[in-house]
Amino acid sequence: MQYTWKIGGEAGFGIMTTGLLFSKIAVRRGYDIFDFVEYPSLIRGGHNAYEVVVSDEPVTALKKEIDVLVCLNKETFDLHKHRLAPQAKIIFDPEVFTPEGDIIPIPVPFTAILQELAGQVIMKNTIALGASLAVMGADLTELNSIFAKQFAKKGEAVISLNQQFAQKGFDAVVQENKTHIVSIVGEKEHEKKLVLNGNEAFSYGAVVADCKFYCAYPMTPASSVLTTLAAWGKKTSMVVRHAEDEIAVINSALGASFAGARSAVGSSGGGFALMVEAISMSGITELPIVIFLSQRPGPATGMPTWTEQGDLMFAVHAGHGEFPKIVLAPGDHSEMIELTMKAFDLADIYQVPVIVMSDMLLSEVHMSISYDKTQTLIKKHTPNRGKLITSADETYLRYAVTEDGVSPRLVPGESRTFYQTNSYEHLENGHTTESDVERIKQVDKRARKVKTYLANHFLPPIVVGDIEKAITVFVGWGSTKGVASEAVKKAKGMGKEIAYIHFTHLFPLDKTAIQKVFSDATKKYILVENNSEGQLGKLLQMETGIAFEHTLLRYDGRALVVEQLLEKI
Amino acid sequence: MSTVQDFTGYKPTWCPGCGNWGIGMALKTAFVEMGLNPSSVLLSFGIGCSGNMNDFVNGYAMHGLHGRAIATAIGMKLANHKLPVCAIVGDGDCYGEGGNHFLHACRGNHDIKVIIHDNRVYGLTTGQVAPTAEKGQVSKSTPSGIIEVPVDPIALAITQGATFVAQTFAGDIKHMTETIQKAFKHTGFAVVNVLQPCVTFEKKSTYQYYMKHIYKLDTNYDAANKIAALEKAFEIGEEKFPLGVIYESNRKAYHQEAVADDAISLINQPPFQDFDALAEEFL
Numbered sequence: 117m118q119y120t121w122k123i124g125g126e127a128g129f130g131i132m133t134t135g136l137l138f139s140k141i142a143v144r145r146g147y148d149i150f151d152f153v154e155y156p157s158l159i160r161g162g163h164n165a166y167e168v169v170v171s172d173e174p175v176t177a178l179k180k181e182i183d184v185l186v187c188l189n190k191e192t193f194d195l196h197k198h199r200l201a202p203q204a205k206i207i208f209d210p211e212v213f214t215p216e217g218d219i220i221p222i223p224v225p226f227t228a229i230l231q232e233l234a235g236q237v238i239m240k241n242t243i244a245l246g247a248s249l250a251v252m253g254a255d256l257t258e259l260n261s262i263f264a265k266q267f268a269k270k271g272e273a274v275i276s277l278n279q280q281f282a283q284k285g286f287d288a289v290v291q292e293n294k295t296h297i298v299s300i301v302g303e304k305e306h307e308k309k310l311v312l313n314g315n316e317a318f319s320y321g322a323v324v325a326d327c328k329f330y331c332a333y334p335m336t337p338a339s340s341v342l343t344t345l346a347a348w349g350k351k352t353s354m355v356v357r358h359a360e361d362e363i364a365v366i367n368s369a370l371g372a373s374f375a376g377a378r379s380a381v382g383s384s385g386g387g388f389a390l391m392v393e394a395i396s397m398s399g400i401t402e403l404p405i406v407i408f409l410s411q412r413p414g415p416a417t418g419m420p421t422w423t424e425q426g427d428l429m430f431a432v433h434a435g436h437g438e439f440p441k442i443v444l445a446p447g448d449h450s451e452m453i454e455l456t457m458k459a460f461d462l463a464d465i466y467q468v469p470v471i472v473m474s475d476m477l478l479s480e481v482h483m484s485i486s487y488d489k490t491q492t493l494i495k496k497h498t499p500n501r502g503k504l505i506t507s508a509d510e511t512y513l514r515y516a517v518t519e520d521g522v523s524p525r526l527v528p529g530e531s532r533t534f535y536q537t538n539s540y541e542h543l544e545n546g547h548t549t550e551s552d553v554e555r556i557k558q559v560d561k562r563a564r565k566v567k568t569y570l571a572n573h574f575l576p577p578i579v580v581g582d583i584e585k586a587i588t589v590f591v592g593w594g595s596t597k598g599v600a601s602e603a604v605k606k607a608k609g610m611g612k613e614i615a616y617i618h619f620t621h622l623f624p625l626d627k628t629a630i631q632k633v634f635s636d637a638t639k640k641y642i643l644v645e646n647n648s649e650g651q652l653g654k655l656l657q658m659e660t661g662i663a664f665e666h667t668l669l670r671y672d673g674r675a676l677v678v679e680q681l682l683e684k685i
Numbered sequence: 686m687s688t689v690q691d692f693t694g695y696k697p698t699w700c701p702g703c704g705n706w707g708i709g710m711a712l713k714t715a716f717v718e719m720g721l722n723p724s725s726v727l728l729s730f731g732i733g734c735s736g737n738m739n740d741f742v743n744g745y746a747m748h749g750l751h752g753r754a755i756a757t758a759i760g761m762k763l764a765n766h767k768l769p770v771c772a773i774v775g776d777g778d779c780y781g782e783g784g785n786h787f788l789h790a791c792r793g794n795h796d797i798k799v800i801i802h803d804n805r806v807y808g809l810t811t812g813q814v815a816p817t818a819e820k821g822q823v824s825k826s827t828p829s830g831i832i833e834v835p836v837d838p839i840a841l842a843i844t845q846g847a848t849f850v851a852q853t854f855a856g857d858i859k860h861m862t863e864t865i866q867k868a869f870k871h872t873g874f875a876v877v878n879v880l881q882p883c884v885t886f887e888k889k890s891t892y893q894y895y896m897k898h899i900y901k902l903d904t905n906y907d908a909a910n911k912i913a914a915l916e917k918a919f920e921i922g923e924e925k926f927p928l929g930v931i932y933e934s935n936r937k938a939y940h941q942e943a944v945a946d947d948a949i950s951l952i953n954q955p956p957f958q959d960f961d962a963l964a965e966e967f968l
Contacts, residue, residue: 140968310967320963326956329764352957353945355763359756360789367753367786371729371760374747375768376952379760397750487964494960527952528745529768534723536739536746539732547695547740548748 117172118179119300121252123244124165124196125188127155134241135166138248139311139482141258142170146306148484150175150598152477152675155421163191170252170301176448176483176598177678184251186244187215188226205296207247207289220296222251224288229281239281246285253299256282308487314478317449318382318408319344321456323352324494327406328377331357331365335387336420337476338410342382362390366405370394373403374537376527378460378499382408385427386417392434395469399439399562401537402515402523404463406456410474413673422673423476425594428651431471432623440466440521440565443623445473447597449483451620453490457497462573465502466565467525473622475646477675478595508533513544517557521564566624574621576629580604581615588612588685591664592644593619593652596676600644603681612685617641619652625659634662642666642684646676687722689713695740704804704855704881709738711861712773712800719866727770729758731778733809734883735802738773752782755790758797759939765950766940769869771798777807780816780836791845794873796938800865801876802855803838804883805890812886819889838878839918843911843932848873850914850932854899855881856892860928867930873938880926895926902929909934 121138125131132153139149150169156162167182169175181201187193190213193206197217200206206215209226224247226240233239245259260279267274289297312320319341322330332342346356355372359365362383369379381391388409398405409431413424431443442462446452456472463470503524514535516523523544526535536546541558543549580597581604583589590600600616607614617633634641643653643664648671656662668684670676692713699705716726723743730739732751739748745768749757758772779787779801790797806824807813813826817838821830842850849871853864861879868875880899882891906929907913914932944951 144968308968310964312967316967320960323957323963324960328951328954329760331760348963350945351959351962353951353954354957355943355951357763357943359759360785363753364756364759364786364789367749367756368760368763370749371747371757371762372764372951373760374757375727375761375764377760377764379764393750394753401747401749487968491960491964499956528727529724529765531722531724534743534745536728536744536748538739538748539750540748548737 118175119170120167120179120182121170121184121186121248122165122167122182122196123186123188124163124192125240127162127164129188130238130241131164131166134245135168136482137245137259137262139168140262141249141254142168142301143309143311143484144258145254145301146304147172147301148174148309149311149482150177151482152178153480163195165192165196172304174484175602177602178675180677180679184248186248188240188244205251207244207251222247222289222293222296224285229284233277233280233284235281242278242281243285246282247289249301250286250289251297252301253297254301256286309484310487310490311482311484312449313480313482314449314452314474315340315410315480316344317452318456318472318474319348321453322380322460323348323354324453324497325457325460326378326499327354327380327460329355329357329369329372329379330381331359331369331379332382333359333362333365333387335384337412337479338382338384338387338408340479341408362387363394366391366394366407369405370398370401370403373405374528376504378404378464380406380408380460382410384410384412385414385430388427388434393436395441396435396437396439397539398469399435399437399441400541401539402467402525402562403537404467405469406459406463407469407471408474409471410476410479412476413671419673421476423595423646423675424671424673425475425596425646425651428473428593428622429654431473432655434471438559439562440468440569441623442466442468442470442569443473444470445594445620445622446478447594447618447620450485450490452478454493455620457494461500462569464504465500465522465573466569467502467522468565473594475595506530514546515542515544515558515561517544517561519564520568521561522568570624570626574624574626574629576626577617577619577633579615579617582613583615585613586615587639588614589639589641590614590616590644590681591641591652592616593622596644596646599676599678600681602678606678606682607685614685622655625655627660630656630660631662640666642668644668644676644681647671686720687717689717692716692723692743693741694743697741698737699734700885702884703734704879704883705734705738705802707855707858708800708802708861708879708881709741711858711865713742714858714862715865715869718862719869721769725768727761727765727768729754729761729770729772731772731774731783733775733778733802733807735773735775735778737809752778753786754778755783755786755797755799759790759793759795762795762797763940763943764952766796766944767950769798770796771800773800774802776801776803776805776815776817780838784816788841788845791842791847791874793939794846794848794936796872796874796940798865798868798875799877801838801878802881803878804881804887806883806887808883808886837918837921838876839921839931840915842876843914843918847876848934848936849875849930851876851930852878852880852926852928854895854928855879856895860901864930871933873936898924899926899928902927902931908932
């Protein structure tokens with residue numbers, strides 16, 4: 117079962133909060149969710165919408181048709197009616213407009229309720245939640261307890277007022293439209309689940325990894341990592357700094373990294389572009405840093421609140437000069453937590469910049485993931501700081517030439533020695549050099565880290581579905597995993613086996629390991645990406661010689677949908 | 686007890702007569718007199734003739750990117766506020782390429798000491814104008830004379846919120862040494878603008894020029910008076926350069942508000958473990 121509930125209204129009136137509450141209630145009642153918010157790049161004015169797919173099994177993509185549409189204004193109906201399922205239920209205010217078509221109208225007297233309880237316009241959301249829960253066969257237990265917790269500090273009167281609005285919305289449905297109630301979120305047996313978005317998953321992973329310093333400048337869609345970590349700062353003791361620009365951001369983080377603190381930064385493409393010189397510095401100084409890059413459609417300011425996977429080649433090539441760097445790309449929120457923890461370890465183990473890639477879609481959608489599995493995974497995790505040392509004598513060499521390419525890195529403060537970390541080419545002791553011999557030694561030393569990484573930490577792509585039986589095989593990375601996994605499931609339901617090859621460790625790539633995955637010439641490999649150039653395809657061709665004849669590329673700022681993949685089978 | 690020799694690294698590559706020699710000596714002397722040693726100080730170097738001091742002065746140092754030494758120093762201080770942090774930068778570094786960082790570091794009152802080599806010219810790139818160059822100065826990049834008026838470093842620092850603003854002269858090692866020590870004693874963002882002749886590329890601002898145009902502030906000068914301090918700063922327009930602590934005030938340093946426990950540096954804070962409490966927010 118998959119059922120889509122969607123709410124829309126004027127931007128700035130609490131749609132996002134309402135949508136998230138709906139998601140959390142559905143999950144508390146035992147269902148899985150996948151939700152998505154649409155908003156223009158404005159603070160107020162314009163149209164906001166939030167849609168939640170509710171399912172009785174894990175769900176990783178949106179569905180084509182909307183089953184329940186809550187219209188806080190007429191525009192919502194006009195903008196989304198083309199996606200309505202036959203006999204979709206429309207919750208609306210009869211004083212504002214009357215929807216027409218092959219629908220089931222569920223009038224709720226929003227205006228009248230607001231007048232009766234003397235409420236502000238924003239309370240329409242609460243009425244809408246009450247009505248929605250009624251339509252979908254739930255009661256108000258969870259919502260009432262959320263209100264009790266959320267408004268505990270504001271007192272009983274505020275809690276009770278909110279509960280009354282929800283009750284009025286609920287009653288309007290139960291009393292006047294009882295026949296239209298469907299049992300979609302009736303309570304069922306379930307395991308405890310977390311509802312979080314990709315940015316929260318990164319933030320959570322960063323805390324677990326014992327990141328001590330996070331620095332950023334706000335940029336959609338990466339900003340909520342900054343605000344989430346800042347909000348947790350008092351609890352976690354992480355220093356979270358909103359600096360003056362992205363250049364300051366990454367240089368501060370590298371200063372903190374030099375002093376011994378695990379450090380990370382985050383931005384979207386434009387801010388990341390400003391960090392590029394310092395990424396190169398991380399390469400030559402061999403200072404660990406984790407960079408969270410949440411993509412949005414570019415170039416330049418592009419389409420700030422929409423989605424694209426347009427920065428893969430940029431991330432791979434970011435930084436002048438030649439130096440090793442690792443690029444990881446999670447495909448869902450569990451992978452985000454896991455790969456974030458790994459990113460901090462890899463940064464320390466190899467003393468390189470590690471880029472964790474996301475996009476607007478992955479950063480902002482909420483998914484439900486297992487509480488127990490997640491908590492077990494994170495509690496098992498012990499940060500690995502590689503060759504970081506806190507004691508050394510006067511013979512210490514910061515850039516000692518080693519077989520694996522990694523030199524012991526001393527936390528400044530040891531009293532028997534001192535050293536400099538240097539953005540100029542340097543001798544083993546860190547002093548500046550222009551010697552040809554020493555230059556080659558250091559270039560080769562740094563390059564050896566790539567071999568060590570490929571042998572020890574690189575992971576080949578994950579396969580979703582039964583690749584033995586599948587003829588059509590999609591190939592992608594990042595947030596595409598969600599829609600591709602859903603396509604594999606749906607195809608199976610239609611009696612067709614397809615598979616999806618999902619890359620998480622995007623750079624550097626192990627040629628031999630990857631060529632093995634693509635060894636069957638009888639299969640039809642289709643590159644599927646949220647960009648116009650097929651950047652993973654280019655990267656694979658460059659690094660492994662694998663070329664794709666078939667592609668499915670979407671670059672209108674919108675996420676890929678399951679039907680687009682199914683059409684290609 | 687350390688010695689100047691302990692702080693002495695490789696042989697400098699500066700031009701004979703360059704003001705950097707004096708600044709390097711004053712810095713090392715100040716370190717010794719303050720009881721520091723190369724293992725107990727964090728240094729952040731920019732890029733330029735000034736930044737090249739990284740190879741000549743010993744310490745736990747980072748030779749970073751042009752313009753970014755202050756940003757880097759801020760990260761060092763927040764990660765380990767137990768160690769003193771000093772940024773050694775040039776005028777192009779600090780007021781040009783890194784102008785934005787300077788401005789916001791003043792606001793943030795980060796507890797770092799910034800020693801700015803103000804020689805009005807770009808030495809390492811062989812003689813283009815710096816942001817402190819006088820209007821009309823002819824250089825390789827401004828053959829008809831620079832159009833802009835110079836940055837006023839002292840006024841800029843005071844108005845943007847720096848809590849310690851001093852000026853000294855590369856020809857007076859004793860005064861530099863004392864001023865640097867005062868900067869280190871101050872908790873907060875300390876700006877030390879060092880007037881420095883470039884004997885190779887800047888023919889006006891020579892040692893002789895500065896000897897005529899500098900003067901030391903009176904012993905009864907009140908550095909707490911912001912308006913008086915600004916008046917001193919504006920004297921640059923009349924080619925008068927006051928030496929000494931021009932402005933000093935007290936405000937909590939950034940790390941004193943940002944780091945959870947003043948007694949423990951960030952790098953030594955125990956790892957956060959209460960993951961279930963954070964997970965509550967996602968239920």
